[in-house]
Structures are given as structure tokens and as C-alpha cells.
Amino acid sequence: MASDHYDDDDDYDDDFESVLFQGAIGDREVNLGGHAKLTKMALVPTKKIITDAIIRRALLLRINPRQDGSSSVKITIDGIDYPAKRLNKRMNQATIQMLKVLCGLDPKERKKLLKGGIFAEFQNCKYELEVHFVYAGSGVEKVIMYIQNVDLKLEKPDELGFSPEMKNKIRDITSDKSGVLLVCGSPFTGTTSTAFAVLRSVDAYLYSIFTVADMGTRDMTHITVENIREDEDFESAIKRVLRLDGDILFVDPLKTVEEVQTIFDFQNDICIISEFQAKNSIDGIKRILKWVEDPEIVASGLRGIITQRLLRVLCEECKRPYRPNPKLLSRVGLPPETKVLFRATSTDTATDESDDELDWCEHCGGIGYYGQMGIFELIEVTDEMSDEIANGADPQKIKTIIRENQMQTLQSEALRAVAEGKTSLEELQRIFSTM
Numbered sequence: 052m053a054s055d056h057y058d059d060d061d062d063y064d065d066d067f068e069s070v071l072f073q074g075a076i077g078d079r080e081v082n083l084g085g086h087a088k089l090t091k092m093a094l095v096p097t098k099k100i101i102t103d104a105i106i107r108r109a110l111l112l113r114i115n116p117r118q119d120g121s122s123s124v125k126i127t128i129d130g131i132d133y134p135a136k137r138l139n140k141r142m143n144q145a146t147i148q149m150l151k152v153l154c155g156l157d158p159k160e161r162k163k164l165l166k167g168g169i170f171a172e173f174q175n176c177k178y179e180l181e182v183h184f185v186y187a188g189s190g191v192e193k194v195i196m197y198i199q200n201v202d203l204k205l206e207k208p209d210e211l212g213f214s215p216e217m218k219n220k221i222r223d224i225t226s227d228k229s230g231v232l233l234v235c236g237s238p239f240t241g242t243t244s245t246a247f248a249v250l251r252s253v254d255a256y257l258y259s260i261f262t263v264a265d266m267g268t269r270d271m272t273h274i275t276v277e278n279i280r281e282d283e284d285f286e287s288a289i290k291r292v293l294r295l296d297g298d299i300l301f302v303d304p305l306k307t308v309e310e311v312q313t314i315f316d317f318q319n320d321i322c323i324i325s326e327f328q329a330k331n332s333i334d335g336i337k338r339i340l341k342w343v344e345d346p347e348i349v350a351s352g353l354r355g356i357i358t359q360r361l362l363r364v365l366c367e368e369c370k371r372p373y374r375p376n377p378k379l380l381s382r383v384g385l386p387p388e389t390k391v392l393f394r395a396t397s398t399d400t401a402t403d404e405s406d407d408e409l410d411w412c413e414h415c416g417g418i419g420y421y422g423q424m425g426i427f428e429l430i431e432v433t434d435e436m437s438d439e440i441a442n443g444a445d446p447q448k449i450k451t452i453i454r455e456n457q458m459q460t461l462q463s464e465a466l467r468a469v470a471e472g473k474t475s476l477e478e479l480q481r482i483f484s485t486m
């Protein structure tokens with residue numbers, strides 16, 4: 052498809068460097084000619100909304116309907132929501148229809164959930180915009196757009212922040228070619244990226260690695276992709292991989308009790324890596340126990356649970372040092388000899404109207420943070436932990452085992468990031484208050 056073949060518009064503002072749309076994801080035809088009136092009205096405003104989100108490093112853009120038919124555009128930067136724009140009733144409708152056309156969907160079509168995607172480019176970076184249109188009835192539609200910089204897919208263990216020790220432990224755990232290694236987390240906390248980083252940590256030269264998961268556009272060398280065929284179920288797909296002599300199998304996020312039971316049924320035949328939703332690792336162990344029903348099976352099969360949180364990284368240009376008092380250090384568990392910590396200059400009240408502040412930092416847009424980092428917890432199922440799981444997994448006892456064995460926890464990793472000046476205690480408070 053010709054690059055940005057529909058970029059000419061009479062109303063186009065030359066000074067405005069704008070995102071280029073390069074076709075719909077999934078081989079759908081984009082028919083701008085068939086929607087000329089709509090395109091004339093809404094293409095440039097739609098580009099502006101998306102360009103603004105990309106410039107401000109947002110990974111998520113939402114169009115939220117209001118009672119009167121108008122809507123508000125919200126963008127999420129490093130996990131925090133900011134208002135971006137208000138759309139009147141007419142522009143709201145036009146923008147949503149324009150997005151559907153750009154996704155190669157019929158603008159008139161309204162189902163409960165419509166999914167599409169747009170290939171885009173801005174300042175020589177490629178983006179994939181995954182767009183969900185959620186129809187809530189009575190003419191009201193919500194739009195959720197995930198903005199992914201294709202060049203910056205943070206799924207390689209080093210980029211994501213896996214320490215060498217953590218990678219070694221993952222290699223240890225998977226070297227048995229048996230057992231279950233799980234990644235858990237809340238929605239939108241980077242669980243899938245972590246699961247792929249775990250998969251990439253496995254030594255692909257030593258083991259034969261298979262996946263029956265949806266790999267999207269990921270390039271995974273040395274991994275054999277076996278899609279689940281239409282005529283087979285999850286269990287038959289695993290059996291087929293076993294016949295191909297697979298050592299390690301990566302499967303899609305676990306959503307049903309049957310899927311969880313199935314992977315534990317195969318715990319002695321192959322090492323299975325997957326992800327599922329849980330608030331934290333201990334909650335994760337509890338959920339697995341409930342689903343599998345037999346604690347002995349979980350105790351013998353589960354090899355480890357990994358969970359992660361994303362922390363905002365302080366802006367290097369405007370972060371402010373301060374000398375922490377000893378009481379604070381002891382309360383949060385930092386070493387008493389800590390001389391300096393950092394905090395953000397600005398609070399989270401920054402919006403696009405906040406340029407009246409005096410020392411407004413251009414680098415972070417006055418937010419005080421720039422980018423995110425992952426912190427990781429790895430609960431290893433040692434013999435002691437396995438016994439405790441077989442006994443029903445008492446949360447307090449599990450915590451004691453974690454502490455006594457100095458396992459890597461979210462708290463220990465987060466404090467390390469604070470001590471290294473990468474993030475602030477305020478950010479920790481924000482993250483851990485929701486756990």
C-alpha cells in the first residue's frame with residue numbers, strides 16, 4: 052500500500068507535524084474515497100488527537116462519552132490519566148466514524164465490541180494503534196486505543212529490567228523440562244510483556260521451545276509456533292507438541308479453570324509457561340489452589356510465580372534531591388546510611404493547560420516523571436514452599452518463607468529503585484496503595 056496516500060487535505064496546517072496513517076491492520080481495505088465528506092471533516096482533527104497522544108508518550112487513549120453526546124478524550128502517560136480534549140457531539144461522532152474507516156471497518160456498524168487497528172508512523176517511528184469500539188447502547192460508543200511503538204516493544208528481558216540473577220533463576224526453573232511457571236498481575240500492568248520476557252529468558256539453544264499462543268507481530272527466533280487447530284482443543288494441542296518432543300511450551304493467558312487444570316495435568320511431561328490474572332503472587336497461589344482443587348498437584352507442579360509492577364521513572368532533568376530523615380528511612384526500610392533521595396518537581400496535577408507554571412520542565416512536560424521501569428517479584432517454589440502450598444498456603448507463612456530465603460519481592464525491588472534515585476517514595480506509595 053502506498054505510504055500515507057491520503058495525506059492531502061486543503062485544511063492541512065503545514066506547521067503541524069502529524070502522524071501518518073499507513074493502512075489498516077489485518078488486511079482490511081481503507082475506503083476513504085467512499086467516505087469523502089467524513090474524511091474532509093474528521094481526518095485532520097483525528098490526526099491531531101493521535102499526534103498529541105504520541106508526542107506526550109501516551110500508550111492509551113480513550114474517548115469517553117458524556118450524557119449530552121459530547122465526549123472527553125483522555126490519555127494515559129506512564130500509567131496516569133490526563134485530560135486531552137473535549138469533543139462536541141458532532142465531532143465526537145465524526146471522530147469515532149473516522150477511526151472506524153481508518154481501521155477498515157464500516158463506520159455505521161455497531162456491535163457490542165468492534166476491534167480494529169491502524170498502522171501509523173510519526174517522526175520515523177512505526178506505531179500500531181489497536182482500537183476497540185465498545186457500544187453501550189442508545190447511540191453511545193466508547194473508544195479505547197492502545198498505542199504501541201513497534202520499535203520499542205519492551206519484551207526483551209534486559210530492556211524490561213530483568214536482573215542477571217532473575218534470568219538465571221528462570222533458566223534453572225525451566226531446565227527441568229517439567230513443571231509450571233506462571234506470571235500473574237492485574238490488567239494493564241505489563242503482565243503480557245513480562246510473560247514474553249520470561250519466555251525469551253529461556254535458553255533457546257538448549258531446549259526445544261513451542262508455543263500455542265497468539266504471538267501477534269512478535270519475532271521470536273528459535274521458537275516453533277503451533278497454532279491450536281480448529282478441530283482440536285487445548286489439551287490435544289499440548290499432546291501434539293509433546294509428540295514433537297517439545298521441552299518448553301508457552302500458552303495464551305489462562306482464563307478458565309479447565310485450562311489451569313490441563314496445564315497441571317501435563318506437569319511431568321513438559322515445562323509450561325503462561326500468565327493469568329491475580330492481584331499479587333500470594334493471591335495467585337491461592338487462586339491456582341482453588342482452581343486445581345488438589346493442593347498436592349499444585350505443590351508438586353508449580354515451580355515459580357513471577358509478578359511485576361510498573362514504576363514511573365523520575366525525570367532526569369528536573370528531579371530534586373533531598374536528605375531523608377532517619378525516621379523516614381527506618382519506617383520505609385531503607386538503610387540508615389542513605390544520604391540522598393529524589394522526588395519529582397511537579398505533582399500529578401499537570402494537564403495540557405499547565406504551561407503557566409514558572410519552571411516548567413520541557414523534557415517531561417511538567418509531569419516530573421519520564422518513562423516507566425518494571426520491578427519484578429519471583430517466588431520460587433522451594434521444598435519448604437512446596438510443603439506450605441500442600442498445606443493450603445497460609446499467606447503469613449508464605450511471607451515468612453519469602454523473607455527468610457531473601458527472595459526478590461516487589462517491595463525489595465521498589466526500595467532499591469528509590470535508593471538508586473530512579474524513582475520516588477511518593478511513586479511507591481501510589482503503586483503499593485492499590486495492592
Ligand SMILES: [Zn+2]
Binds near residue numbers: 369370412414417418
Ligand atoms: Zn522534567
